[in-house]
Amino acid sequence: MFSLSEQPIVEFDLKQSVQDVRAGAICVFEGRVRNHNDGKAVEKLSYEAYAELCVNEAARILAETRDNFDVLHIAVLHRVGDLAINDVAVCVAVSSVHRDDAFKACRYLIDEIKARLPIWKRETYADGSVVWVNCQFCANNTHSSYQSVVAQPQRSNV
Amino acid sequence: MSRNKTVHIKYFALLREERGLAAESIDTEADDLAQLYDEVRARYSFSLPVDRMAVAVNDEFANWSDRVEDQAVIVFVPPVAGG
Numbered sequence: 617m618f619s620l621s622e623q624p625i626v627e628f629d630l631k632q633s634v635q636d637v638r639a640g641a642i643c644v645f646e647g648r649v650r651n652h653n654d655g656k657a658v659e660k661l662s663y664e665a666y667a668e669l670c671v672n673e674a675a676r677i678l679a680e681t682r683d684n685f686d687v688l689h690i691a692v693l694h695r696v697g698d699l700a701i702n703d704v705a706v707c708v709a710v711s712s713v714h715r716d717d718a719f720k721a722c723r724y725l726i727d728e729i730k731a732r733l734p735i736w737k738r739e740t741y742a743d744g745s746v747v748w749v750n751c752q753f754c755a756n757n758t759h760s761s762y763q764s765v766v767a768q769p770q771r772s773n774v
Numbered sequence: 775m776s777r778n779k780t781v782h783i784k785y786f787a788l789l790r791e792e793r794g795l796a797a798e799s800i801d802t803e804a805d806d807l808a809q810l811y812d813e814v815r816a817r818y819s820f821s822l823p824v825d826r827m828a829v830a831v832n833d834e835f836a837n838w839s840d841r842v843e844d845q846a847v848i849v850f851v852p853p854v855a856g857g
Contacts, residue, residue: 647857663856664787666849668833694856706857726857734830734849735856736787748788750853751822 618674618692620665625693625704634689639711643718645726647706649699653749657742662698663705666734670694677728685721687712692725694735778803779844783814788852792820807831808838811850822852 617633631644651658678690688711695705708725712718737749784797804810807829814820828851829836831843835851842848 664790665856666784666786666830666851669830669835669849669851672833673835730854730857732854733856734786734851734854736852737855738787748791748852749855751788751855 617690618671618678619694620667620670620696621693622695622697625695625707627704627707627709630691630693630707630709633691634709634711636688636711638713639688640713641715641718642709642711643715643722644710645706645708645722646704647726647730649701649703649705651701653739656745658701659740659742660698660700661737661739663694663696664736664738665694665696669734673732673734674729677725677732680728681710681721681724684724685712685717686714687717687721690721690725692729694729694733696735777844779842779846781810781842782845782847784847784849786849786852788822789820789850793818802842804842806839806841807836807848810842810848811838814850826853827851 627644627646631642634642649661674692681687681690691709693707695703699705706729708722710718710721710725712721738746739749740746778801780799780801782797782799785793785795790796802810802813804813808824811824811827811829824838829838830849830851831840831846
């Protein structure tokens with residue numbers, strides 16, 4: 617299950633949604649809004665998503681995860697709209713029979729979600745400046761990793 | 775000779791701000807998606823070059839060398855920053 621949410625993410629609900637009597641392990645990752653980025657104090661931020669493509673690409677990522685790891689259930693929720701410091705931006709929950717697959721699947725999911733889903737972050741800093749993260753023309757990080765991940769979705773397991 | 779096509783472009787994030795709107799339909803003679811982006815980028819002075827972008831057609835990622843199809847829904851995808 618993947619969805620976008622305009623409401624605050626309740627991590628407990630996500631954990632409940634993957635529980636299973638066969639599961640000996642549930643692994644949950646929360647990505648949170650931190651108060652600094654690139655040495656600047658972050659005041660607030662907002663996420664914008666291309667929802668239809670997010671849903672389609674997330675379905676591929678979840679299918680890859682099921683192909684590569686022995687998992688029971690997967691739940692992924694990503695916030696959109698305005699967020700404050702310490703809000704949960706994304707939450708990934710995975711259940712599996714044994715812990716190894718839950719840990720690895722959780723890591724695979726969050727890495728691919730960050731690299732591939734069409735979601736953009738607009739940060740407002742304490743000095744009043746505003747930036748679409750990763751989108752500055754002169755930025756050093758050219759996002760070549762993003763391009764290569766898109767071109768090769770069947771990444772080998774770590 | 776290139777055939778005239780109508781495409782429906784949706785803009786997100788930085789591109790939406792630079793264009794000043796979220797969607798439009800345009801007529802183009804561009805053969806492939808890279809040509810189409812170059813055409814639109816030149817017209818509206820988008821800051822990001824094609825090699826910083828990805829592209830989607832009809833809600834699926836596509837390749838820059840894919841042909842521009844009449845009535846396609848096209849989104850130019852700036853560098854993402856989810857999570």
